[in-house]
Amino acid sequence: MKRVAVVLAAGKGTRMRSERPKVLHPLLGKPMLGYVLEALGAVRWDGVFVVVGHRREWVEAAFAGAASFVVQDPPLGTGDAVKTALKQAGAPPETLVVLNGDAPLLRAETIRRLVEAHEAASAAATVAAARLDDPTGYGRLVRDDDGRLVGIVEEKDATPAVRAIREVNAGLYAFFGPALAEALSALRPDNAQQEYYLTDAVGHLLARGAAVEVFPLSDPTEARGVNDRRELAEAEAILRRRIIERHLLAGVTVEDPASTWIGPDVEIAADAIIRAGSRLMGRTRVGEGADVGPYADLTDTEVGAGARVRYTVAEGAAIGAGSDVGPYAHLRPGARLGRTVRVGNFVEVKNSTVGDGTKLPHLTYIGDATVGSGVNVGCGTITVNYDGVAKHRTMIEDGAFIGCNTNLIAPVRVGAGAYVAAGSTITDDVPDGALAIARARQTNKPGYAARLRAKFRDRSGRSAGEAVSHHGGEGNEG
Incomplete structure (x- = not known):
């Protein structure tokens, strides 16, 4: 027929x-x-x-x-x-x-x-x-x-x-x-x-x-058909309720259905928790026992079993089992996190793989990079991937330690077990197990602070307190 x-x-x-x-x-x-x-x-x-x-x-x-x-x-x-x-x-x-x-x-x-x-x-x-x-x-x-x-x-x-x-x-x-x-x-x-x-x-x-x-x-x-935007919104509300009910009956906890948005193609395993204010769209997949939200915005993103994702925006990303992401993290397309990875507040990862057990705790940008397992990346680290013409990759091998406030100028490789001192700007490869220090040596001039203040007073005719204010406020004289 x-x-x-x-x-x-x-x-x-x-x-x-x-x-x-x-x-x-x-x-x-x-x-x-x-x-x-x-x-x-x-x-x-x-x-x-x-x-x-x-x-x-x-x-x-x-x-x-x-x-x-x-x-x-x-x-x-x-x-x-x-x-x-x-x-x-x-x-x-x-x-x-x-x-x-x-x-x-x-x-x-x-x-x-x-x-x-x-x-x-x-x-x-x-x-x-x-x-x-x-x-x-x-x-x-x-x-x-x-x-x-x-x-x-x-x-x-x-x-x-x-x-x-x-x-x-x-x-x-x-x-x-x-x-x-x-x-x-x-x-x-x-x-x-x-x-x-x-x-x-x-x-x-x-x-x-x-x-x-x-x-x-x-x-x-x-x-019900859709002829105007009011009817479009009403139809969308019905679809939202249907989809959430389907997941609830399949063993998913949806903490606050009224504030939760789940797209029609999203898959969520049993015992996962979707918390208030979360938005899951596209081909997002959430593994068994994962804890998503509150206020997670995930599109075409895979969340592994037992992972935790809070106050995070992720698109085209993969989060490994047992990983902990957020709050206030941003995973851009191509971000691939291994198992038990920690991505903390104000961290952005783009087009990069991050190995098992690696920690990116806070205030870090990892772009166009391959980061191995067991790596610690200190606060304020940036992979400098763009030279104004092309993007370049950074390689950080297993077990490396990257100190705070470090710039890694790509293309560059930090070897396995290497240690990069805080405040460094790394332009050359760091061999396995080496210590890299790339910063100006500190110089102390005893008693010079009083002379510097007098110099400022003579130049401006203002008090030392006024001079300090002019140069950035209390505690920021230089």
Whole structure:
């Protein structure tokens, strides 16, 4: 049996007040069309066609390879969009599913059950429906006195009596392809919009006495579309709750669901803790027993089992098992931390690997570096990786000790077990086990402080206290 899916995504989305196509607006970091295409993944398809129009090159670029694209130009309604897609699909399939591209709340399981019900009934059409407390904006399902479906009426064409109906068209259909193709050829734009309505094709099938089934959604929120930014925010809130509930039921502790954001593609192992104010997005992975947050912002980041990450921003990074990161650390793309690594406050790591058991306690920049295991990097250390033209790498071998306030001018290597004295600026390689000192020798001049103050007074005509203030404040005379 041939199955084809058609996704309607040609609308401009005027109410979004944006140049961006409506279906590309994100929810939890993923475009809404991405949710729809993923929901189709529960069924085997012989073709998935996305009907595009406004800014179609944007949509095609965003989902290249995920579907085939059909251009509807000019936009003449949903019936015309499906008719255009069928021309590209070839012979009408036995099962044709049509759904809206602005329906990010639709579940894969719902699509699978709809297809199964439709095929089991051998119906000409199956229409998904939902009962909403506020049906404003949706087409209404009209039934006769015996409860049989007699038609679908769009809101703009509805009478007050029809608008009072709470059972709405969910925008998800399954058709017997040949029957739909015949019905589409009979459509006329005799409506307020002067468009070819797909719902009129359902009416045509009903008028011919064809079997049309209604598939009620168990969760009415799945019928909700997105037409403006208010509805976008509401849909995102529903997705947030769904995702957090899924993780809670899988054994994850979410300390404060109301302040926590977890993206749809994030994976979290059992016994992990996600604390208040945290935001986990992209392909982030959190290992068993890890403690993330409060206020961790992680994107495409891997957190190993038992690791702790507090008040940290990380993107495209990997944190090894048992490591401790934060508070106020920044892991940029390419940061790779081994096991039991310590990254403390105001440390930035970028495009660098850090070996097991190494400590970067505070106020340090490690960029374009390879740092071995068991290394101690003192406060204020900087790998000077950029010479104004190109980036260069720093190598710090196992067991090295880097003293505070050290500049490592790349390209440079600090050997295994080497010791770099505090305050050094290292420009040459340091051999294994060597001590490197690269700073001016200290000179003390006994009694010279009084002469220096007198010199300042003579020069400025001001008191010594005023001179001290001029030269940086108390305790900063030089």
